[in-house]
Amino acid sequence: MEAPVTTSVHVLRTAHEQFVTTPGALPQVRDLIADSWRRCVVRGVHSDGGRLPPLRATAAEPTAYRRAHPLAAALPLFRELLGDGAADDGHVFAVADTDGTLLWVEGDTATIERGERMHFAEGAVWSEARAGTNAPGTALELGRPVQIATGEHYSSAAHAWSCAAAPIRDPSTGRVLGVIDLSGGGTIATPPALAAVRGAALAAEAHLARTTTIRMAMSAPDQNGIRLSVLGRDSALLEHGGRVLRLSPRHSEIVLALALADHGVMGDRPAVELSDREVPPSTLRAEMTRLRAVLGPALLGSRPYALLCPVRRSSTGCAARPPRTPPTWCMASPKRRRPCGTVSTSPWAGRPSCRARGSERVLVR
Numbered sequence: 083m084e085a086p087v088t089t090s091v092h093v094l095r096t097a098h099e100q101f102v103t104t105p106g107a108l109p110q111v112r113d114l115i116a117d118s119w120r121r122c123v124v125r126g127v128h129s130d131g132g133r134l135p136p137l138r139a140t141a142a143e144p145t146a147y148r149r150a151h152p153l154a155a156a157l158p159l160f161r162e163l164l165g166d167g168a169a170d171d172g173h174v175f176a177v178a179d180t181d182g183t184l185l186w187v188e189g190d191t192a193t194i195e196r197g198e199r200m201h202f203a204e205g206a207v208w209s210e211a212r213a214g215t216n217a218p219g220t221a222l223e224l225g226r227p228v229q230i231a232t233g234e235h236y237s238s239a240a241h242a243w244s245c246a247a248a249p250i251r252d253p254s255t256g257r258v259l260g261v262i263d264l265s266g267g268g269t270i271a272t273p274p275a276l277a278a279v280r281g282a283a284l285a286a287e288a289h290l291a292r293t294t295t296i297r298m299a300m301s302a303p304d305q306n307g308i309r310l311s312v313l314g315r316d317s318a319l320l321e322h323g324g325r326v327l328r329l330s331p332r333h334s335e336i337v338l339a340l341a342l343a344d345h346g347v348m349g350d351r352p353a354v355e356l357s358d359r360e361v362p363p364s365t366l367r368a369e370m371t372r373l374r375a376v377l378g379p380a381l382l383g384s385r386p387y388a389l390l391c392p393v394r395r396s397s398t399g400c401a402a403r404p405p406r407t408p409p410t411w412c413m414a415s416p417k418r419r420r421p422c423g424t425v426s427t428s429p430w431a432g433r434p435s436c437r438a439r440g441s442e443r444v445l446v447r
Contacts, residue, residue: 085262091188091232091233091241093233094111094231094232094233094234094241095153095232095233095241096110096233097109097110097111097233098111098236098238099235099236099330101119102129102130102255105315105417108218110233111234112227112433114220114224115215115234116208117206117213117244118210118214118215119236120237121210121211121223121428122210122214122215122236123407124192125210125211125246127210127211127212127213127214127236127237128214128234128237129236129237129238131200131239131240132236132238132239134200134201134239135201135202135206135207135208135213136201136206136207136212137201137203137205137206137207138206138207139203140185141145147185148186148207149186149331149378151260151381152186152252152259152260152284152290152326153177153186153250153260153286154181155289155291155293156177156250156285156286156289157177157178157186158173158178158348159285159286159289159348159385159386160186160262160282160286161188162348163278163281163282164262164264164278164279164282165188165189166191167278168188168264168266169188169189170190171190171266171267171269172190172192172193172267173190173192173193173264173266173267173270174188174189174190174194174197174202174264174265174266175187175188175189175262175264175265176188176202176218176262176263176265177260177261177262178208178260178261178263178264178324179259179260180258180259180260181207181209182208182209182210182212182213182218182219182222182261183205183206183207183208183209184202184203184204184207184208184218185204185205185260185306186204187202187204189266190266193265193266197243197265197328199362200240202240202241202243202265202381203295205422206434209222209223210223213240214235214240215234215235215236215237215239216230216235216236216240216245217229217236217245217246217247217263217264217265217290218245218247218261218263219229220247221248221261221263222249222258222261224256225249225250226248227246227247227249227276227280227283228246228247228250229244229245229271229275229276229281230245230246230248230271230371231244231268231270231271232268233242233369234408243265243266243270243288244262244265244266244267244268244269244270244271244272245263245264245265245266245270246263246264246275246276246278246279247261247262247263247279248261248262248276248279248280248282248283249261249283250262250283250286250287250290251287252290253287253288253290254269254291258413259290262279262281262284262286262288263277263400264278285385288385288419289385289386290308292346292386292388292390304402306320306391307320307322307391307393307394308320308341308381308391308392308393309322309393309394310337310338310341310393311323312338316331316334316337317329317331317334318333318337320337320377322391327376327377329376332369333372333376333442336369336370336373337373337389340382340387340388340389341389341393343388346383346386346387346388347386347388348385348386348387349389356425359441369411370382370384373427374426405439
């Protein structure tokens, strides 16, 4: 069993100084840290902070690379799970690729600026070989979650920081895609921080697995898809696998909103889309649970909420995804303009919703 993290700044800095100044000294730190320090010595990493991690690109240059990276699909999830907490607590979260290059660094503004001074910034390489012992680099080196506290960093430039990171694997192949990291003050050197990055990594892997399932379903033969009929009716008809389900008005609006979302919707977004009133998260979860009981877990995924089978177009014009033609707009909500047929009252917390009139195609957004 791995020894617990020592958070005493004095003890860790004393151990670090003894190791780097006394050749052959046995590191008085955890085995994980001692092994990493030895690798840093072999690789010629500077321990005095005199050589900062290299910047591979300016912040503007990796945009295309980041958009194409597999972990870009999980970025909204990381923002939901870690972003607000990191900003509130004075920390940052970072996502790096397999080379340790930081793709995204977000969170508390002051901490981001402080990190930039030691090149903990988008485009910088924080592999163990280039930056010494650090959570994202060492997690990539070992292929498992790690936590690094203050003086456990091999480079003294990072001794004011603590960090926790976990690798993220491709659910189909098991290969590492990158790493998710939390960095900041002393509270990062605690069990809850390590649990947070572990949970975020697992959630990202589950999200990537669902995304893969959706992509496979979208390319599958039509008989595996969903037919959704919504025009000219108050309750949608959903056909799948020989079943025909008549959905309640509320479930009809939710399913249509999910059908129109390319990559699913996160968190409380369904409530925001369908109601002007504040809907408690517990109410939303209860409604989605009831909808999952109607559709079955094979059709409705969560985190993000998404339909797991493709929605087929109907030959009669009843399709869930209308063609991209210029809509007519109504002011059903003073905050949003939405294409509209006939306005009626939404059963979801009283918000006006849009219905079809005749052969018009409409959106419920």
